[in-house]
Amino acid sequence: MASQEIALTANTAPGTSLVDRLHRLVATVDHKELGLMYIGTALIFLVVAGLMAVAIRLQLAIPNNTLLEPEVFNRFFTMHGTAMVFLVGMPIIAGLGNYLVPLMIGTRDMAFPRLNAFGYWMFVFGALLLYFSYLGAPGLNGHGSAPDVGWFAYAPLTGRAFSRGHSTDYWILSLLLTSVGSTVSAINVVATTLTLRCRGMKLMRMPLFVWMMLVTNFMIILALPSLSAAQIMLLIDRYLGGHFFDTQSGGSAVLWQHFFWIFGHPEVYILIIPGFACLSEIIPVFSRKPIFGYPVMVGATTMIAFISFGVWAHHMFTVGMTSVGNTFFAVSTMLVGVPTGIKIFNWLGTIYGGKIRLDLPMIFCLGFLFQFLIAGLTGVMLAVTPFDWQLSDSYFVVAHFHYVLIGGLLYALFAGFYYWYPKAVGRLLNRKLGLWHFWLFTIGFHLTFDTMHFSGLLGMPRRIFTYDVGRGWEMLNLIGSVGAIFQAVGVLCLAINILRSLRHGKVAGNDPWDAWTLEWATTSPPPIYNFESAPVVRSRRPLWDLKHPEDPDWKYEEAGSGEN
């Protein structure tokens, strides 16, 4: 990926020697370069954390396997989860937002370009610190290495009595740093969206992508402090003699869970809403119709954001809450399914009556729709508290959230890559390799995660490094592990495609998909100033208006603003 960033930089920067390029890399404040750097770095961690997942699957392929020692396995799943959420999901979203939001709202850069660079470098520093734990964390008697407490790091396993050495400290400090990065980047996107829109772009004329990025970044600002505060309290426990979570001195283990999930559940929506954002741009273009029910989509997104702050304890149904507490969180969790369902229906409504072009971005979107539907429905099952008493912390949950984050988010991001890559690079990704990527990855995805639902129903708890013969888990786990190989090869196809198409892809032109939002009005890749003159828009689809002067959107929007 580094080569991609550098190559891109070369298009816009005057100096082309290696030193000039590297200097440009560290000194840049351009939102497009930072956006690509975010995405490139995240993709590297996607590969690293993905390989850890492959190792985990290999260990679980057969019962009583001894490929990985228990400690190594525990570090792997902790690092896999932590890296995928904080070093892959969050930065890819920041990258997409950085790259696309200014282009979509017709402005030249983010509101705070230098803050933007600061956010990126904080993220890189935090990410490196997390992986440096392998070298830096060992303490007295060799205790400690990479974090091994699980990505939600339940107290009091993280206390000094149970987590010796410095693994937990690395976990805390690296995430505090990436959280600072995420927060400033979120503030930047919100400020940019609210203040730098081009003339005519009212809030209700913004592309849905921008709307959803706005909402998701608001959520980042509101959710992350809960995690950071809890982590600082944990540091106080570990080093300053505090007893917040230290149960041996009267602290509360459940308090940590509340703090964590008040962050953790909105976090799930923070991750998936950008997926919705990609879909809401791509599906209309490839169905050749405007998004169905734009204002409802905006409303549903906002509703999701609000409700998602009131559902956190559905991660804690087994912790022994009262029946009233359990019922409350079951109700709020089911309610969040309603706006989510509305979105799926609206995408369906967009497809319905269209002329669907099955190009790569659209194929991944269709994969998303089916898989996210299943993910949503298993989510409803988990919201039914008594059902959750059986399913919680089992492989069913693992299957559910991988369906959300891979079958949902990652498919949407893949769709986004195929869709916007030509804009960023000027060349299209290869269709044949893309299809290989789709099929291999989809087959692998289903082999791995469909089977996990069943091993969960059969009583297999998550985070176990091995299991015995005889409880019906063997075949399911073996199929799941084979699936992991398919997925890895699929991602390899994507990597080859990304690198190869940099030089050999078909030249894209400004607007390869015949799309409607402002980023397609400028060159591919866009010049450093994005637009020669500030655009003026009159509707939600400015390029449609341009291409169809006989039937522009603004006519409809101005006439029927009350209709909708």
Add this chain to the structure above:
Amino acid sequence: MRLRLYRHRKMLRALLFFAFALICVVFAGPVEPVFGNTDGVTSIFRPLSQPAQEIKELSLLVLAICGAIFVVVAGLLVYAIVRFRHRAGDEASEPPQVYGSNQIELAWTVLPLLIVFVLILVTSRTIADIQNRQAPPSAVHATVIGHQWWWEIRYPELGIVTANELHVPTTDGGESRPTFIKLQSADVAHSFWVPLLAGKTDLVPNRENLMWIAPTRPGIYLGNCAEYCGTQHARMLIRVVVQPPDEFQQWVRDQQQSAAIGTSSAEGRKTFFATSCVNCHTISGTAAQGQFGPDLTHLMSRTTLAAGAAPNTPESLRKWIRDPQSIKVGSLMPNMQLTDAEVDQVVAYLQTLK
């Protein structure tokens, strides 16, 4: 253009075929273990006790509702994709530009709300039913305390302390005799999960949780710790031994006995009491009153060692005492560096603890 169209049709056919193959391979395979009556399999869909039975009934209802939603929505999706796929000549014009419809939006807001309403009613009823159950006078009371990585099991009213194997009586048709279990933790968070009997409940330090089971069929029910608790989370297995009332009574009487003092193993006994074993383990009626490890008073009445990590045979007991790490990496039981002869003696002594 022709080529493009052909590609799309092929793609669609491939998609449909793939979906069908997927359903056959991945979904049909596990149906037997999940819903069938396979031995040893702990499927939550064939429970043998309350409250797991009640949870299953609710779960099947939820599954049916979700399945119906899936069929309808996925069916609509497939229909829309096939019906409105790109065809020859589609380039000529754009489809009609439809921006939305208030009536339709209202419909697909209200319909899910109604479904949610139904789900909330059945859910809250089941929650209250299970959680607010009061213990009848006949109930057995047990306390399970989670340790890294084993289960301490106490019956305060019966004066029994054991480990890793929870014995409970069956519930006879006439007389309901559930077991109410207090859950506590000595160190980090754990979770007690025996899928055939009940949903899981966490064992949280500094907190007391309560759950209950009322199994009807004798047998051995397997379960795991379901909350990640450190290195050997995977090897923290539970066995619930459900016995007919008279067998259970016999077990209670046996457990209430003090440890047998055999003469055949005096050497081993001496070694045991001369090393630090006694600091962690209790053998009732002796000077060994340690609290950190499992109670060994009736060690031989249990079928496994180290929370299910090994069968309770003389060979594995020997291996376990010589080097606990060789059976359970990370185990907190130290290697006492005994000689082979000493290990044999201690094993001989422990085998008298019936």
